[in-house]
Amino acid sequence: MKKGMREAMVDVMIDEAQAGTNLVVLVSDSTSTSKIKPFQEKFGGKVVNVGIAEQNLVGAAAGMALGGMIPITANAAPFLLGRSNEQVKNDICYSETNVKLVGLNPGFAYGALGPTHHSIDDISIMRGFGSISIFSPQDPREAALLFRHVLHTEGPVYIRLDSISAENLAATAVGFLPGKLTIHRQGEQLVILALGTSVHHCIAAAEILQDAGIHISVVGVSSIRPMDYDQLEQILNAHETVLTVEEHSVHGGLGSLVAEVIAERQLGTRLKRSGIDEGTFAPASPGNAIRTHYRLDTDGIVASVKELAGKVQV
């Protein structure tokens, strides 16, 4: 059964608050965006609304962490990392405050609202800052496991929480280990590395491709930092071609990370990056249309793999 990623997070908030975890949730008029109403009904005193004031949202979260609480910020990713970029850098990362930043509805989840509301640069921004862990869970189960993990681990965290509802994937049942890549399908010659919930389209594409006699590997990436670089190298070495899939600019996100590893470790794996083209904004269109436009949906991924397969004779 499908479940929302945000609902999975809110369930953990309720559980943890009931168990006595000293958390506080900060929102910037984003109670509906974050779907925290069920939490707010039970623990109204643990919700702080600062109004539409993202700089104060993040600065205040840092202060509340210094005061001994575990603050969680919950608002739209573009405003969290855009408007309060310097607060994220200085007050959270450089100061190493125990704040859990949750960037809601990243990528082009806000579709037709356009680039003002898109967040196709958040991984790029966060990789530029030191001291902070960067996660993007693949399904509701992993979102819950990851969320519980970070609430009990000291230190700053950014969670890119996709907006969709999704089924739990079989491979996430093993639990959440920071840094580990999730092997969803084991194939030959070509591997797809997918960021967060993009992996669902990749698995669907792999099933279609299998029927066409093309057997590919699919690996989910929910942990950008920490990253098990040796595991990543092993995966890349085991394939001739890698396709990265992310609702993010191809610059600075997962595709860039993989390119760095291939170059620095001299792996020779051929790389194709699917995402928002370098140096452009995604159009102000419904999310599904944008996904199709950039070949990030199931059909687009199938097409990309077939093109690549033609060249590598998968």
Add this chain to the structure above:
Amino acid sequence: MENSHLLSPDNIKEKARNIRKKIIEMNSHAGEGHTGADLSETDILAVLYFHVLGVTPKRIDAPDRDRFVLSKGHGAGGLYCTLSEAGFFDESWLKTYLKPDSRLPGHPVRQKTPGVEFNTGALGHGLPVAFGLALSAKKQNLPWKTYVLLGDGELAEGSNWEAAMAAAHYKLDNLIVIIDRNTLQLADRTETIMQLEPLQKKWEAFGFEVHCANGNEPEDLLNVFHSLQAGNKQPKLILARTIKGKGISFIEDKAAWHHRIPVGDEVFAAIKELE
């Protein structure tokens, strides 16, 4: 927690004089620093660390200590010299100021210096963080207070006014904001660059309990701190009128000394004025 010094105004003045000497010696030794800003805030810091703040160098991580955030992070030198004078670390550390492996970097870093509560440097960050600190104390029913020192130039940053609005909204009478009102910023007079006045009315309109003080006069500052009302659900604002570079005649009230340091004979002349 009570302040471990609780000095009288006259004794605080003596401490402020020592701190100023340290600032001159430390900055000239390091070859860099924000001398004007350090001297401007000295009396405010001396009053805080030698009487007002519930902190003790013996228990720097005590959960029940008062919190102090230096929003004007470029005043780090003044803070270090105050912390050293108050016994938070050995005076010999001041000789390492700005060296790559020093525990006294150019802007405050909480991971490096005992007694520093928060990393500042970029302006307009201290008040939102102090708001969060004060709110966390309220949420947890804890009695400690949060103090934050702002420069006047940084009041042009909009983040201050976001936090000011929120502090009044959440009725944080445990938050004490002090403005080092020396009327000079990096390049010129604050009022030439961006008009801040009428500051008192602005903060009153935002819902603060506002007080004015001579920010270079410990007795006046102490009187104001003692007059702050408890339990009235209003955050506090102390408009502390200061002179940038206070204490050294040739440094006082000159924008050029924002980040100049005394050199050669200036060092001896400055120290002589303090003796």
